[in-house]
Amino acid sequence: MFTWRKLGRVFDPRDVKGRPWLREFAQAPATLIFDDHVRVYFSTRPPPNPDGQYVSYSGFVDLNRNDLFDILRVSERPILELGGLGTFDEFGIYPVSVARSGGEVVAYYGGWTRCESVPFNVAIGCAVSRDGGETFERRGPGPVLGYSPDEPFVLSGPKVRRYGDRWRLWYIAGRKWKVVNGRPEPVYKIRMASSEDGVRWERSHRDLIQSRLEADEAQASPDVFAHGGRYHMFFCYRYSAGFRSKERGYRIGYASSEDLERWARDDSKAGIDVSDEGWDSEMISYPHVFELDGQIYLLYLGNGVGREGFGLAVLEGTLR
Amino acid sequence: MRWTKIGKIFDPTEHRLPNNCVQFAQSPQALVFADFVRIYFSTREVDRSNGKYLSHVAFIDVQKDFSRIIRVSERTVIELGKLGCFDEHGIFPMNIVRSESRIYGYTCGWSRRVSVSVETAIGLAISEDDGLTFQRIGDGPVLGASLHEPFLVGDPFVRIQGDLWQMWYIFGTSWERLIPGQPPDRVYKIGYASSRDGIAWQTGEGRQIISDRLKTDESQALPTVIKIGDRWHMYFCYRESSDFRKNPDRGYRLGYAYSDDAKDWTRDDGRAGIDRSLQGWDSEMLCYPHVFACDAQVYMLYNGNEFGRHGFGLAILE
Numbered sequence: 001m002f003t004w005r006k007l008g009r010v011f012d013p014r015d016v017k018g019r020p021w022l023r024e025f026a027q028a029p030a031t032l033i034f035d036d037h038v039r040v041y042f043s044t045r046p047p048p049n050p051d052g053q054y055v056s057y058s059g060f061v062d063l064n065r066n067d068l069f070d071i072l073r074v075s076e077r078p079i080l081e082l083g084g085l086g087t088f089d090e091f092g093i094y095p096v097s098v099a100r101s102g103g104e105v106v107a108y109y110g111g112w113t114r115c116e117s118v119p120f121n122v123a124i125g126c127a128v129s130r131d132g133g134e135t136f137e138r139r140g141p142g143p144v145l146g147y148s149p150d151e152p153f154v155l156s157g158p159k160v161r162r163y164g165d166r167w168r169l170w171y172i173a174g175r176k177w178k179v180v181n182g183r184p185e186p187v188y189k190i191r192m193a194s195s196e197d198g199v200r201w202e203r204s205h206r207d208l209i210q211s212r213l214e215a216d217e218a219q220a221s222p223d224v225f226a227h228g229g230r231y232h233m234f235f236c237y238r239y240s241a242g243f244r245s246k247e248r249g250y251r252i253g254y255a256s257s258e259d260l261e262r263w264a265r266d267d268s269k270a271g272i273d274v275s276d277e278g279w280d281s282e283m284i285s286y287p288h289v290f291e292l293d294g295q296i297y298l299l300y301l302g303n304g305v306g307r308e309g310f311g312l313a314v315l316e317g318t319l320r
Numbered sequence: 321m322r323w324t325k326i327g328k329i330f331d332p333t334e335h336r337l338p339n340n341c342v343q344f345a346q347s348p349q350a351l352v353f354a355d356f357v358r359i360y361f362s363t364r365e366v367d368r369s370n371g372k373y374l375s376h377v378a379f380i381d382v383q384k385d386f387s388r389i390i391r392v393s394e395r396t397v398i399e400l401g402k403l404g405c406f407d408e409h410g411i412f413p414m415n416i417v418r419s420e421s422r423i424y425g426y427t428c429g430w431s432r433r434v435s436v437s438v439e440t441a442i443g444l445a446i447s448e449d450d451g452l453t454f455q456r457i458g459d460g461p462v463l464g465a466s467l468h469e470p471f472l473v474g475d476p477f478v479r480i481q482g483d484l485w486q487m488w489y490i491f492g493t494s495w496e497r498l499i500p501g502q503p504p505d506r507v508y509k510i511g512y513a514s515s516r517d518g519i520a521w522q523t524g525e526g527r528q529i530i531s532d533r534l535k536t537d538e539s540q541a542l543p544t545v546i547k548i549g550d551r552w553h554m555y556f557c558y559r560e561s562s563d564f565r566k567n568p569d570r571g572y573r574l575g576y577a578y579s580d581d582a583k584d585w586t587r588d589d590g591r592a593g594i595d596r597s598l599q600g601w602d603s604e605m606l607c608y609p610h611v612f613a614c615d616a617q618v619y620m621l622y623n624g625n626e627f628g629r630h631g632f633g634l635a636i637l638e
Contacts, residue, residue: 085504086436086495087470113439116432118404123465140526142470147441149458149519153404177404184403199467 002254002271004298004313008069009279011061012309013044016074021046021057027306028095028157028221029299031290032105032133037062037072038292039133040299041079041107042310043094055082056092056112060133065292068312079107080127080136088113088123088143095221095286097159098133099167105133106198108169110156111143118177118184122156123147124169126198145171145193145201153177154186157220160198167195168260170208170222170233178216180241187240190222190233192260208263209235209255216240219253224260225289227296227319231257234270234287234298246274250285252300272298272313279308286310321553321576321593323620323635328601330380331631332363335392339376340365346375346628347413347542347608348621351423351451356381356390357614358451359621360397360425361632362412374400375410375430379451384615386634398425398445398454406431406441406461413542413608416451417478423447424518425454426487428474429461436495436504440474441465442487444519462519463489468526471495472508475542478518485515486582488543488554491526498537498562505562510540512583530556530577531587537561540575545582546611546618552579555592555620557607568596572607574622594620594635601630608632 013026026042033039039062045054057078064070079096083089089111096109111125123143127136145155154174161168172188179185190209193201211217222235233255239248254270255263275281280302288299296315302308332345341363351358358381364373377398381391398414401407407429415426427443441464445454465471472492479486490508498505509528513521532538543556554577560570576592577585597603602624610621618637624630 084495085497086433086439086472086492086506088465090435114434115404116434117408121404126467140467140470142465142467144467146466147406147460147464149444149456149460149462152406152458152460174404176402179403186404 001269002319003316004272005316006272006275006280007312007314009302009309009311010063010069010299011040011042011071014308019074019076021078022059022074023047025056025306026309027056027301028286029288029301029310030095030097030159031288031299032098032100033290033292034062034065037065038068038290039063040310041096041098042306043096053114054092056094057082058093058096058109068297075134077135079129079134080109080138083111083138084141087111087141088121088146089125090114091120093125095157099160099162101162101198103130105129105136106160107136108144108158108160110158118186122154124155124158124171139199144199145169148203150205151191151203154188156188157222159221159223161224161226163226163260165196167198168224169193169195169201170224172220172222176216178240185240187216187218188220190219190235204261209233209253210265212253212265212267213237213239218243220250221286221288223288225291225296225319227291230320231260232289232319233257233263234289236285236287246282249283250305252284252287272300279303280311321591322638323594324638325594325597326386326634326636328624328631328633329382329386330359330361330389333630335380335389337363337378338393338395339363339378341376341378344375344627344629345631346623347610348623348632349413349416349610350612350614350619350621351416351418352612352614353450355384357384357386359632360414360416361628362410362414367409372432373410375412376400377411377414377425377427393452395453397452398427398456401429401431401443401456402459405429405459406439406464407443409438413475414445414454415476415478417480419480423451424478426476426478427456428476436506439465440472442473442476442489457519463487463513463521463523466523466525469511469523472506477543477545479545480518483516485518487513487515487521488529488545489513490541490543493528496537496561502562506539507537507561508539508541510543510556529585530554530575533558533575533587533589534560541572542608544609544611546613547582548618550580552582553611554578554585555609555611557609568604571605572627574606574609594622601625602633
């Protein structure tokens with residue numbers, strides 16, 4: 001079992017002033033490391049419209065590399081405007097994952113649209129930054145990874161990595177819309193695709209992580225980290241119904257792999273859980289692992305899937 | 321090209337249709353058997369939850385001289401998609417392709433949106449019972465929105481030549497509020513994709529293969545392609561992108577293009593050889609052409625006024 005020592009909450013979006021697009025939520029943290037700071041991308045929301053519906057924007061905070069609790073800067077603008085009328089990302093850009101490629105930073109993101117019979121649909125978009133990750137431009141107006149016969153809807157939660165000369169993308173794919181108390185709730189599973197150029201993706205066409213809670217367990221945030229000659233995946237999972245409660249909400253799971261294809265799930269090793277009280281006492285989700293100056297850190301969300309920001313934990317011992 | 325209209329051969333209001341469908345017989349598509357022709361079409365049920373339409377596929381079997389309908393489908397040909405799927409609210413059209421013992425149905429699936437009325441994508445279903453029923457290969461589409469074809473991928477027309485699968489289809493290029501106060505209108509163009517297995521398709525990544533004729537915002541729909549001798553012929557329909565439903569000057573009519581390599585097309589509507597009638601069921605609009613060969617003759621099925629509300633007709637190539 002790993003031992004993560006919680007260091008506390010790093011960022012609370014409610015503390016930020018003067019940014020109308022950033023009011024509540026700092027979801028799905030993803031890092032990009034610079035010489036003197038760590039940029040953490042996250043997704044946030046302005047207040048909902050009169051119908052109670054949200055849009056999501058993505059931005060970043062820069063943290064002092066020598067003190068990750070020292071916030072140097074909050075991005076003035078979203079890194080990408082919402083998509084045009086009728087496009088897949090018209091109503092949200094959430095979450096975002098980035099990787100460097102030459103002098104560029106390439107972002108993969110979930111683009112949200114609104115539907116009539118179900119509340120939303122999501123597909124994965126791609127955008128490129130030529131200014132070090134401050135602003136991004138879409139590779140095209142449509143998704144880079146869209147729906148296919150065995151991945152019919154809700155393609156989201158992209159996490160991009162580059163190992164050797166291959167691009168890897170872990171993501172979630174919707175399996176069914178389950179009607180719970182008259183409300184459609186999506187069930188999704190963790191999947192993977194690989195690519196030579198980051199644009200044309202070959203999918204592996206199978207669920208990577210065995211379900212544990214129930215057949216309809218929903219899995220999200222497949223965050224892969226290479227260390228010690230193995231691949232480690234931290235992710236989150238929840239029940240398909242009643243998951244807005246403490247008992248059935250998101251928890252962090254763990255799996256490992258030697259070859260990126262076959263994954264052995266062992267949640268008992270995850271080593272991090274909800275706290276007894278406070279901002280992460282009901283729910284813990286959207287893990288992101290990164291290494292910095294000889295330490296391994298984990299960013300995560302607490303209650304309300306990040307409504308009150310994200311926190312940081314540090315690994316005690318080694319990841320094996 | 322010169323077509324002689326035989327006239328309307330099917331009126332949906334004169335028959336009992338499955339799935340509570342009462343009007344519309346849109347986008348007819350032929351499957352030729354030894355002693356009859358099966359014509360698939362999309363017809364409409366009113367969705368009781370909100371008064372909107374649901375499009376279902378049905379068929380008729382007709383004698384080979386097209387003089388008599390010998391069967392109207394009694395049952396569901398293909399179920400609509402599941403909750404949240406791309407084809408939940410309609411299948412219109414379904415293009416039918418025979419390959420050895422199998423019959424493939426390439427569907428244009430419809431699902432409703434909030435900021436715009438609809439999104440579409442192309443699915444694949446297979447029939448093992450001579451086309452009476454079709455089962456989809458998966459809940460999702462084989463060809464949907466992609467990087468440079470961002471929405472409204474639909475209207476497939478597939479042709480199989482050895483191990484080359486060719487598809488002509490449409491993709492959306494914009495949703496715009498062309499008329500203030502009205503819902504957004506869409507613009508779409510004809511594209512081409514190819515495949516080795518009929519499932520994984522390589523598109524032209526937003527390449528429009530048929531030039532525009534109208535000055536602004538021409539929408540092109542439902543390509544149908546036939547090879548006669550060494551020459552490829554394409555019919556399709558096109559219209560203005562706004563005020564096209566009730567204004568006959570802006571509604572669908574038929575366009576035509578030809579090619580000698582199935583890649584580069586020359587548009588020449590003046591040679592289409594078929595136009596609206598002076599009066600009657602196809603006097604205001606001409607749309608959704610389907611060209612096919614049957615016993616050494618070439619035929620065209622098509623819809624008339626109101627996008628096929630009143631049925632479809634047939635013409636024969638002279």
